[in-house]
Amino acid sequence: MNLRAPFSTAVAIGFGLLVLLGIFIPDLADLRNRILNWAMLLAAMALLLGLLNLFQVHYQRIRANERSVYSIVLILAMVVTFIVTLLQGSDSAAAEWIFNYLVVPIETSLMAVLAISLTLAAARTFQHRTDLMNLVFIGTLLVLLLGAGPLFGMELPYFTRVLSPYINNVLALGAMRGLLMGVALGTITTGVRILIGADRPYGA
Amino acid sequence: MIPAELLTQAGLILAAALTLVTLSYIFGDHPVFRIVLHLFIGAAAGYAGAIAVQDVILPQLIFPAVELAASGSTSTELLEFGIRLGLSALLLTKLSPRTARFGNPVTAILVGVGAALAIGGALQGTLLPQINASAQTFDLAGFDLALQGGYYGESISIILQGMLALLAMVSTLAYFHFGAEGRGKQAPLRNILVDVLAWAGSIFIAITLATLFSGVLFSGMGALTERLDFLRTIITALVGGG
Structure with missing residues (x-):
């Protein structure tokens, strides 16, 4: 079975036009919302697919013993966070602990590092050009x-x-x-x- | 069961350690920083995936399946569920390179819908409001008020500011205009007026990029101040025993 160019292109054009027309034609609003719901589900599935791919890539690195410490840390952090957040809910104490004491400090610190990197970059640009x-x-x-x-x-x-x-x-x-x-x-x-x-x- | 206070204290110490390691990147890359970075990527990815499952996949795919199995339903609901299940299953074929092509039509749906939403969003959310705002570049009410009050200098300033903002907008657009007239065997040449406008546009773009740069820089400075204050608080508490 060949599901390549013509079929996929027709699908992209058809669904795209239906959503676009739904913005301007009120009668198509229901159909548009239904398609948007499907697209939302597919986007969530695509995110999950990305997560599985990330797991797969780092699992292979661990098996190949290639920078495996980093991959072990990544997989552990991903699996623990995923399971804890899913089982106890995103507003549970455990999920909030991970978010507040692990994700937020690193994220904010990276933003802080950005300030210094940007200052250095501006100075270097002025020096060279x-x-x-x-x-x-x-x-x-x-x-x-x-x-x-x-x-x-x-x-x-x-x-x-x-x-x-x-x-x-x-x-x-x-x-x-x-x-x-x-x-x-x-x-x-x-x-x-x-x-x-x-x-x-x-x-x- | 671990007491909540102990968990909070452990969390604060962990946050301080992670902050120190991340900030140490200023002095250069090192393995501990990379471990922290991988920890962050893993935790952030796991969190995003769990939210996607909890907020979208469970209510749209799993709960309806349970309901269908428990109480039965109309053929329309069954069809709707079948489509969702089929599309999701086809997308999962992308996991393996051998079956990936079966997922192409589903990816096409995502791309088509995304393109349509992008067109609608760009048109209704950016282009039309910006054109509307450009039409109101000149503060006519302020100009009238200044004229009636006899503040001629102020009224001229309002007009000049409007003209400058308009010139900035038009010249920025001209900077990204790459159309040129063919001249037989010679290289195509851009219209001289567009060329002059594009030169002015490059100046305005440099000013705007500096403004954006300063915005990001200030946000970064804010984050740095907050992190340093957090570290100071933790160290004071640890040293002072508070």
Whole structure:
């Protein structure tokens, strides 16, 4: 049985069009909601599939004795968290313990490391590239940092009350609007390419 | 049964240790940091998977199956359940490379629905509101008020600010315009007006990226301050015995 290109493409186009039309035609809303429910179930199944794949990959690494300590830690953490959260519920004391004392501290600390990495990256960029775009970037960043609040207990009113709001509310606002519109146009183009079958990112 | 207070204290010490190890990445990569990273990936993946099962798979697939088996149901409900079960089973064929092709139509459903939702979301959630907001770039009410009050400088400033915001938007869009006219055997050339606008756009984009960068930097600084304060509290409590 060949379930390749034509059938899968027809399925993607058909379901996509039904959902898209359901946004604009109220009579199709029920059908659209039903399809969205199926898609939600499939997305959850796909997540579970990803989890199984992660397990499979690290299990093979353990068997091959290839960086197995990391894989053992990952599999243990995944299995214990999965079972505890599933059996006792996400609002149970055990699941909250894992979330509050394991997931959140690492996540927040990674965010904190990001601050230092970004500062270093900005400094390195300034060191290696000095074109106009880069100078504007670093200059704007300095103005925004100086305008963020008091520096060593001293406020710089021209930066905090004039320059910083002007950059945020006038200069960056317009360009941000342009960027958002560009992203939206790109998203629509990509979506339309899938709905006309020009792109087939589903193994067809 | 472990007392709740002991669990909380153990949790706080574990959180402090994990925070220290993660922050130590500032000085370079090391095996303990990698272990913590794998612990985080495993716990986060397990948590996300459990939530997906608990909130979606159980209520949409397992509970209906139990209900069907227990009390019987109409043919419509049976058909609906059959479709859900069939689609889920087909998706699971993706686990093995030999059967993966049977899951392609189900992946196609996900992609098709995702594309349609992305189009609808981009159109209704971003493009139309942004066009609407662009049409209101000029603060006409403020301009009228300033003019009536005799604040001519203020009214000119309002118009200039609107023009600048509009120029920033148009030039940013021009920066990503790559259309060019063919010139026979010579290389295609972009329209001079688009070229000038694109140059201005690059300046505005640099300003916007710096604004976004500073936002992320401030969030990171906030997280760093919070973590350092947490460590200080834990160390004070441990040393002081509080």
